[in-house]
Amino acid sequence: MGTANRVAVVTGGGSGIGRAVAEHLARHGRRVAVLDNNGDAANEVAGQLQADGAEAIGVAVDVSDPQAVTAAFETVRNSLGAIEILVTSAAIAGFTRFDKITFDEWNRYLAVNLTGTFLCVQEALSDMAAAKWGRIVTISSAAGQKGAVGQGHYSATKGGVIALTKAVAQEYASRGIAINTVPPFVIDSPMLREQQLTKKLPPTEVLAKAIPAGRLGTGEDVAALVAFLCSDESCYVTGQVIGVNGGAVL
Numbered sequence: 001m002g003t004a005n006r007v008a009v010v011t012g013g014g015s016g017i018g019r020a021v022a023e024h025l026a027r028h029g030r031r032v033a034v035l036d037n038n039g040d041a042a043n044e045v046a047g048q049l050q051a052d053g054a055e056a057i058g059v060a061v062d063v064s065d066p067q068a069v070t071a072a073f074e075t076v077r078n079s080l081g082a083i084e085i086l087v088t089s090a091a092i093a094g095f096t097r098f099d100k101i102t103f104d105e106w107n108r109y110l111a112v113n114l115t116g117t118f119l120c121v122q123e124a125l126s127d128m129a130a131a132k133w134g135r136i137v138t139i140s141s142a143a144g145q146k147g148a149v150g151q152g153h154y155s156a157t158k159g160g161v162i163a164l165t166k167a168v169a170q171e172y173a174s175r176g177i178a179i180n181t182v183p184p185f186v187i188d189s190p191m192l193r194e195q196q197l198t199k200k201l202p203p204t205e206v207l208a209k210a211i212p213a214g215r216l217g218t219g220e221d222v223a224a225l226v227a228f229l230c231s232d233e234s235c236y237v238t239g240q241v242i243g244v245n246g247g248a249v250l
């Protein structure tokens with residue numbers, strides 16, 4: 001088996017991009033823990049991965065809760081082993097005019113998107129530092145690169161994720177650990193469709209016109225890149241912001 005069956009944690013693995021990443025990693029032999037605050041979704045995805053022949057577990061966790069994150073990672077260690085790969089896809093997204101963002105809304109975005117990423121990265125790094133091997137991919141956003149109207153809170157958290165990724169990369173590069181961030185632009189997912197349903201985002205054919213590739217991205221488009229960044233071959237790639245956006249953000 002070699003190193004193919006490394007243990008991977010995917011946060012937000014119950015839906016969209018995280019789900020596609022969990023499926024891709026499992027197909028390639030990884031033992032996969034699907035973490036999501038929607039516990040039913042996490043278990044459903046893990047059950048599907050098992051049915052397809054993979055070793056997988058689902059764990060319900062709110063990534064913004066420090067104690068819950070520690071407990072979830074302990075569950076993964078006990079069930080699958082030390083964490084070798086981490087992909088952080090869990091996040092909330094929405095649109096609020098800047099002058100209407102409440103203190104509570106601001107704090108919730110920070111707690112889930114930025115603090116949630118911090119907590120999971122810190123947990124995973126303790127195993128990776130001991131093993132002197134690790135791969136982390138944070139899912140940020142084009143909004144964190146260039147901002148987005150109505151997403152002052154969301155953009156700030158994603159810019160924070162990009163900076164956190166770069167800082168950790170430099171601190172851990174000499175210890176066999178690589179961490180990179182993938183900032184999607186427009187990927188067809190339940191999160192995106194929800195925004196379209198509530199008319200916060202235009203329909204698919206309008207969105208596609210703003211993308212040189214002429215179509216929305218898929219979870220699999222993101223998963224293929226993430227899988228490379230989690231492989232043995234990617235050891236010299238670290239601290240990078242690597243877009244998968246059909247040429248929309250350059």
Ligand SMILES: NC(=O)c1ccc[n+]([C@@H]2O[C@H](COP(=O)([O-])OP(=O)(O)OC[C@H]3O[C@@H](n4cnc5c(N)ncnc54)[C@H](O)[C@@H]3O)[C@@H](O)[C@H]2O)c1
Nearest residue numbers: 012014015016017037062063090091141184186187189191
């Ligand atoms: N879809 C896009 O176009 C797009 C664009 C830019 C960035 N992104 C980013 O990609 C990632 C995945 O987005 P998606 O489109 O797959 O969204 P999604 O809503 O389909 O999936 C996100 C998952 O995260 C989970 N989650 C939310 N809050 C959580 C919490 N507190 N604890 C644990 N899990 C939690 C949700 O239950 C859900 O299963 C997010 O980080 C998002 O910001 C997506």
